[in-house]
Amino acid sequence: MRKATFIIPAIVIVMAIIMSSVFIVDERQRALVLRFGDIRSEIEEPGLNFRIPIIEQIVLYDSRIQSLDTAPIEVTPSDDRRLVVDAFARYRIIDTRQFRLAVGNGGLREADRLLEDILNPQIRAVLGADGVTSNTILSSDRAELMQRITAQARVLAEPLGLDVLDVRLKQTALPLQNLEATFARMRAEREREATDERARGEEAAQRVRAQADRTVVELVSDSAREAEIIRGEADAERNRIFAEAFGQDPDFFEFYRSMTAYERALTGENSSMVLSPDSAFFDFFAQPGGRAPAAVPAPVE
Incomplete structure (x- = not known):
């Protein structure tokens, strides 16, 4: 009975020691073995591993690709048109030992802070370089600018044990205080263009x-x-x-013209005419079948 009293606790202690000395490194992780805070070894391959309990400490780091969203910053391109940009980066840990020395106990949170301190100056430097205008940043040419930022950030991030895979701009916008002035300028330009179009249209219409x-x-x-x-x-x-x-036939022609004159002069049911007694106008009435002594004037058409 007394032996069982000592054996069972001993077995429990041994099992506890064995369990605390065994650790597993996942295929998505890398591990550092620390002895009293100093780096003893680095484990990159997944599997079952052992450590000295109490004396050695295991620190696991995620070896997968990490994402970082930077805070919005203002940049000033060469055309002095300020822009607010925010970017995101993709990176991963490639040197666990160097990473530990760089971030200490801060882990990925400290790595994000250090990497953002690298990215923001590089973004300002590339987007503010000579020949880089706001139109360049807003056009398809900005892909080449992002490659330049990625290349420079990769070099500066190597001492942190990080590999910067890609840097992209998420959003590019004007500062709030410049929006109203920009919109007013755009409205003025559109109104000027509309006035020019109306003037050209009016000129064409007049022609x-x-x-x-x-x-x-x-x-x-x-x-x-x-x-x-x-x-x-x-x-x-x-x-x-x-x-x-x-x-x-002069006689018939004279008669026809006189009849035409009568028809035009004597219109209506009650016509009155005042003529001299010797007028030749009614010769064909006064002398039926005879000719007038004088020619009758032709009626006015």
Whole structure:
């Protein structure tokens, strides 16, 4: 009974010592073995490992790709048009020993802070370089700018035991205090363009109207000239026909003209005319079948 009293606690203690000395490194992790705070060894391969309990401490680090979102910062391109940009980076731990020396007990949180301190100056330097305008940053050319930032940040992050895989701009915008001025300038430019367009349209409309008025005047003038020519030819033809008719039978022509004059003069049911007694106008009424002594004037058309 007394032996069991001592054996059971001893077995428990031994099991506890064995359990505390065994640790597993996942395939997504890397491990450092610390002895009294100093780095004793580095474990990169996954599997079952052993340590000296109490004396040695195990620190595990994630070996997968990490993400960092930087805080928005202001940059000033070469055209002095300030922009607010925020970026994100992808990185991973490639040297666990160097990483431990750089961040201490801070881990990934401290690594994010140190890496952001590297990225922000590089972003300002690249985006503010000579020849880099706001239009360049906002265009497809900014992919080349991101490659430059990534390359420079990778070099500076190596002492931290980190490999910067990629840096990208998430958002590029104007500062709040500049938005209203920018919108006002854009409105003024659009209004100026609209005014220019309206002026050009009015000028074109005036040219079209002037051309149309000129065409109308020319058409009316040509039509009037042709009408006068046609009327003149018609009058000449009428006079020719009258002359031929008069030459063929002067008595009938005189009679016809007198009848036409009577028809035009004596209109309505009650017509009155005042003439001298010796007027030749009614000779065909006074002397039926006879001729008037004088020619009857031709009626006015």
